[in-house]
Amino acid sequence: MPRIRNGLATRLALLLTLALAPLGSIAVYSEFQGWQAQEKAAQDAMLARTIDSVSGPRALLDSAMVSAMRLGAEAAARIEDTTACSAYLAEYIARSGFYSFAGFIDAQGQMRCSSTSDFIDFAASPDFQHALDHPVPSFSFQPDGAVSRRAVVIANRPVFDGDNLLGFMSVSIGRDRFDAISPPLSVDASDKITYLINARGDALTRYDAPEQRGLLPDADLLADLIATPQRTLRAQSAGGQKRVFVLAELTNGQLYALSSLDPDQAVPAQNVPYWQLGFPVLMWLASIAVVMLAMHYLVVRHLRQINGELRRFALGNRDGFRRLPDDAPRELREIDTTFTKMALLIRRDEIEQEDALREKTVLLKEVHHRVKNNLQMIASILNLQIRRLTDPEARAILQGVQGRVRSLATIHRTFYEQKQGSDSYAKGFFETVLKETLALAQSDMQELDVETAFEVVDVPHEKIIPAALLFSEALSNALKYALPVRPGAPAELLVTCCNRDGDAELRVRNSLPEDAPVPDSSGGLGHELMTAFALQISADLQIGPVQDTRGPGWEMRLRLPISPGPSERAALTGRAL
Secondary structure, X not given: OHHHHOOHHHHHHHHHXXXXXXXXXXXXXXXXXXXXXXXXXXXXXXXXXXXHHOHHHHHHHHHHHHHHHHHHHHHHHOOOOHHHHHHHHHHHHHHHOXXXXXXXXXXXXXXXXXXXXXXEEOOXXXXXXXXXXXXXXXEEEEOOOOXXXXXXXXXXXXXXEOOEEEEEEEEEEEHHXXXXXXXXXXXXXXXXXXXXXXXXXXXXXOOOOHHHXXXXXXXXXXXXXXXXXXXXXXXXOOOOOEEEEEEEEEEOOOEEEEEEEXXXXXXXXXXXXXXXXXXXXXXXXXXXXXXXXXXXXXXXXXXXXXXXXXXXXXXXXXXXXOOOOOOOOHHHHHHHHHHHHHHHHHHHHHHHHHHHHHHHHHHHHHHHHXXXXXXXXXXXXXXXXXXXXXXXXXXXXXHHXXXXXXXXXXXXXXXXXXXXXXXXXXXXXXXXXXXHHHHHOOOOOOOEEEEEEEOOOXXXXXXXXXXXXXXXXXXXXXXXXXXXXXXXXXXXXEEEEEEEOOEEEEEEEEEOOOOOOOOOOOOOHHHHHHHHHHHHOOOEEEEEEEEEXXXXXXXXXXXXXXXXXXXXXXXXXXXXX
């Protein structure tokens, strides 16, 4: 994941996303606004169709309400003469041709003035009590009129004298009049039913059959529609059918047109155009895909090739480099050319360094070879001189010198025979010195049991010769003083070389019986030489008797720091500078 997150293509995709975000937001907002406009146009179209479908009955009801307003004023002026008042209303109804009845009901619920001269008491009527509580113009439907005994729609208008309510003027219209001016029903009347309803939700027009009333919304939904007119709503009707209801307010707070439409026949609602809203997202995805493909084709694949060649070069593969194709971008080809030139220069320098190192190695081996030959010649001369001497002490001194010369020759021969001067050859180097020393002392030794344990240690090259000389001197002393611990047992020699807490520890131990005299470890030439060699390589040297599980013995223990100390590091730094 971190590799993908930090990739060049990913970062470019993020920057492109930030760049396209404003344009995408504007596009989404524009598409959403267009959808809202289409949705409003669809609703307006259904509202217009609903209003047009009741234009005839609406005009009749509006005229009835206007007539009620005019007749109310006239009836209030003639209320003292009920005969004259009723005659006036009867004459008006006869002239209109549309209205079936007109009557004035006073504030006490008594109708003494009517177009039929009938006296009717409405004081106990719930509709009258509701009108008293809400003295506003209203329409109502009576399936069985109190006077005409037939279905009528009544326009009721309150009559005031200032703030004093005088009563109500009612103008009735027979339902047959509505049937005459209403549009004919379709073959399947349930496809579209339009009702005129009042503020209480009562249907005023002819569609009052039970199967048609089942197409109306239930009371709660109808109240919600009346509270927020001029709207469309998809919901279930009172009969449990899925319908589209359209409510249009015709007269403020008095008259409404309600259409109940079959959802398949209604103007289809404009669903949210998700594909249009998602088009900017698709464009963004397409842009990101183009950018990533372009980055991969033009940059990433070439960078990966250059990275592969760099990795192969870093791992030591110096074969011919695979160059970028000619269709690669010019900047990347320039980088590739620079890398190729750099690699060739490094390769040339490596070859020169290898040749120089090989030449130095050959010269160094030749030096070791010549030094070894010269030391062997000196040892041979010393051997000739020893044969001429008769003084035992002088012979012993020269034999000690000869042994040290031979040890030094053995060290140089080991350097000459090594394939390379690596620190890891210290193990084999000490083993070779041990074998050569034991071979030189074979004739003078009594029975000896030798135990060795060598680990791979990394002794610096500049410290190996003093350490080897110290090791050879310690071996010579151990072979000289090694004695069996008990009679009949062989003398023991233990030689180990191991890593100890980051240091190289060289240990030479020979056995001694408990009653044997302890060798002098302070005044001999061997001790002085080993001390000098230990100081030269900054090592810790311990020489003396020991008592352990092996029994009594004499031990030389050398602790050699493998990594350079502070003073040595300062010296090396100074030489480097």
